[in-house]
Amino acid sequence: MKHRIYVVGMGPGQENMMTQEAMQVLEASDVIIGYTVYLKLLGERFGCKELLSTPMRQERERCQMCFEKAREGKKVALICSGDAGIYGMASLMLEIGKLYDDCIIEVIPGITAASSGAAVLGAPLNHDFCVISLSDLLTPWERIKKRLIAAAEGDFAMAIYNPSSHKRADYLERACRILMEHGVEPERACGYVENIGRDDTKAVTLPMEELVHTPVNMFTTVFIGNSQTKIIDGKLVTPRGYHI
Template identity: 75%
Template sequence: MKNRIYIIGMGPGKEEMMTVEALEALEASDVIIGYTVYIKLLGERFAEKEMMTTPMKQETKRCRLCFEEAAKGKQVALICSGDAGIYGLASLMYELNREYPDIELTVIPGITAACSGAAVLGAPLNHDFCVISLSDLLTPWEKIKKRLIAAAEGDFVIAIYNPSSHKRKDYLMRACDILLQVIEEERACGYVENIGREGTKAVTCTLKELRETEVNMFTTVFIGNSNSSIVNGKLLTKRGYQIERNTDICRNN
């Protein structure tokens, strides 16, 4: 039997928001590997396990460490925040898997911030949506700009990840300026800080107000589409049966 590495999406942070299979995979592992911040979020339950961390920006090193530990015969769990397949390490692990063909990978999905943030704000996604990261570490800003415009022109709800960092304080403002080329100032928006962690804070606002807001790096931002509105403090996007006066309409498929 091949050695196996679990690549685990841990959701926003707290254990209650992890899936049962993610927790079972952690229980079944000898060593848990991850970015220092996420390892710390795991808490007491796994305190007995061997933990290995690598700092930020050393993703390839972290992934290689997983394969090296698995090659020793250990059951390895690699943890990522949110979902391991969305801005996580699942893809890189599969790439490197070619160098370690005796090791099998299993990805265990987790709750991504588009879902966990939406649940706090109300129901901003509801229908078709896009997820866009504003980090230009690995993506040219021109490509981010192109995607923001395409998303606005397609009338998608947009969930924005990585809207800010120490050195990118004005990126959300720049993104809003791009979106304002296509959509109106009064568009319903919102953002959530520290989802599923201490100090969760949800705010609804217009796109114009969002442009003037400085958010921190633990924030997920939501831009509504043309069917979005703020109702009793919740950011909602309506679908057909809601727009048509909440009556059950007759449908034919």
């Protein structure tokens, strides 16, 4: 019988925004592996289990640890923030899994920041949309730029992940300027959410011409409306197309 390893999306952070399926999988596991910050979020409830981590950027080692622990006969869950399959560890686990044919990987979805952030802002993704990460750690900037241009030309609503970091303080500004060069008007309705799913969640709606000058931190998800998006009573709303 093969060893089954679960890759679990924890959602934005608050325990009640996890699915019951995700909670059940964690409760049934012997070992929970993840980035330290996420393990701390679980903390008390799962203190009796083996909690393991590797430093940031050692994602491959974290995956290998999962397979090694599973081969010891342990029930293993690898946790990711948001959705395990959206900028999470699911694909790396499936790629490395080629080397461990006695293991099966099962992905348990979670609420990604596009969903949870959109809910805080109103309904900015209520029509066709793109999700784009501005992190160029693993993706060449030219590819990110190409996708921003395509998203603008396709008149998609957008959720922008990883809009900023210490080393990339001006990336959101760069992205906004690219969008504006390709048809996004200065008046375009936009918004951002900081610290989704935590006590100090902060949500702001603003036009593109202000967003371009707004510094955001690395715990922020940015939303760009499509050409139909409106701000209604402080909420960011992309209509589905009904006649009101």
